[in-house]
Amino acid sequence: MTGTRPTLRDVARLSGVSEISVSRVMRNAPNISASLRERVESAARQLGYTPNRLAGALKSQTSNLVAVVVPSMSNNVFPEVVDGIDRVLSAQGRRTVLGLTQYDDSREEGIIRELLSWSPAGMILAGLEHSRASRTMLTGAGIPVVEIMDIDTADVAGAPIDVAIGISQRAAGRAMADHLVARGYRRIGYVGAWGESPDRSLKRRLAFEARLAEHGLAPAGRLIAPEASSIGLGRQCCARLLEAAPDLDAVFFANDDLAVGGLLHCMAEGIAVPGRLALAGFNGIDFADALPQRLTTIRTPRGRMGEAAAQVLADPDGGRAAGAIIDLGFTLLARDTT
Amino acid sequence: MTGTRPTLRDVARLSGVSEISVSRVMRNAPNISASLRERVESAARQLGYTPNRLAGALKSQTSNLVAVVVPSMSNNVFPEVVDGIDRVLSAQGRRTVLGLTQYDDSREEGIIRELLSWSPAGMILAGLEHSRASRTMLTGAGIPVVEIMDIDTADVAGAPIDVAIGISQRAAGRAMADHLVARGYRRIGYVGAWGESPDRSLKRRLAFEARLAEHGLAPAGRLIAPEASSIGLGRQCCARLLEAAPDLDAVFFANDDLAVGGLLHCMAEGIAVPGRLALAGFNGIDFADALPQRLTTIRTPRGRMGEAAAQVLADPDGGRAAGAIIDLGFTLLARDTT
């Protein structure tokens, strides 16, 4: 059909102007006469010209690519975040380049390096904990960096790199501890997954348990599975935890999948919820109030985190002016299972 | 920290060889002496050199980017597909560049054009229906194109562009019709969402209804909501459909979310499932068997579709040799709600 794609030069020749003028028209640069613009645009249309981004980005040292590094799409959290990011980016004519670590933190550094080699206009990363080398690369890259999900920077040296947007995972853990205690539960357990490798869940749990301690309560049982989180895993873990600690009266799960699994276990075993055992999740997925008993959980603003991150990239100073840390807050949904 | 990133030239100077030799070492080109390789690698390490992909891709007219165009991440289908794609791509040192249409087909053309301007090594698209202009761009781009999800090419002119990987949406529609009829249902309705703009659900429904007709049954009710699919929408639609057609004995939903919503409606209204009303979904999400009654549905191999698509890109002839159409098949899960 077409051997080679038309270039700026072809458009310039056809419209009888210089290449740079074509370039300016294509980029909507200021100070272009209407007649020039028209001639160029018509020639471009005629040839079906599309700019070669590689060349433009190479020369200008900047691209319309935004790198997004998150653990995985196979969960209920990041798809909505990425959707939010891309919604805003695409309205700005920018593109999302994905880097998925598959929950293997050791891959992050390589992914960051690789993505930086595309001269992205900015980078969005999940979490605040990154290797020293990663941090060095990012600060040296001279592009805005947004860390999302977590804003508990207190004990992370050098965090945030530029801007952090998310919620306080610790505050969330404390909120759930307060809620369960206020409801009268005293023998409280915990179930996690992924070996707690997303540090966010670890932080949340530690804050949760610390708050229980402030209430005079010791953790009454804890199970952190190494595997991927799922409903089935939640079911198993709930069973195993109850076996090990039969006198539990409440369990906080690291996410809603696990908690739904816990609820299923209770239904199957005829364990009264919340009479005999209370259950709570985290995330606030759609699904969590679709069950016969609506799950008590904490709703996080996932889409908005993504949108806000993309917006800050477009106007980095906006984020910095706001104090480099943007707390989007969470909502504890006290429903039927506590 | 660092003013400018080191370039090939810097590495060449430090190691005392030519730029092209450095380039060859970095790309693992053949016919490189061990001593040269060592000298170059040590210099590169010393400088912290990372290749500039923009320059390399500009010159070589090819990149390690793979463009992925799908409707959205806010559903239960594409996150798993993208995860599968990225799993395979990243093992090949390739990167996913995302283009989300947000279920607006009119955006697809612009997104494809924009993504092609990055000289991707290949493109993965959801669905077989694309505008004439899109098709022309893609065939002219000289890169392998994989269309995923749907393999019903019969009435799509020029499909597949290169390779199609997925399931027969029509066969799935027919399978569900057969299943419901075999179970004895005769007054069968349908609920869809998104205005059926993913043509896949439309195809599936038409085949479903055509098969019912073969069984001598007319559609007993049909509701296609224009909104985004969700559990809540399924609930509403189920209610409205029953109002309009109170004598329905079964409903096929375009996806599991909607079907779960339908089940909730029935539970809330005390409608016996499947005694009074049978329900079936589509996709086979984890969640669909987490309910008190495990949803009858059709399981689609989402992760495998993504993996297979990425694999075909790495070895385009593999896919072409296989006949340009790869049917990954589906499984009808006949469970508690039919």
Next chain:
DNA sequence: TTGAAAGCGCTAACAC
């Protein structure tokens, strides 16, 4: 096995 020259397609910097 290594190198020299040329240029991918575009845009920054500077003219006019």
Next chain:
DNA sequence: GTGTTAGCGCTTTCAA
């Protein structure tokens, strides 16, 4: 408002 020049950092020739 428009054009000229130079060169981004790399890889493809081609030569030795």
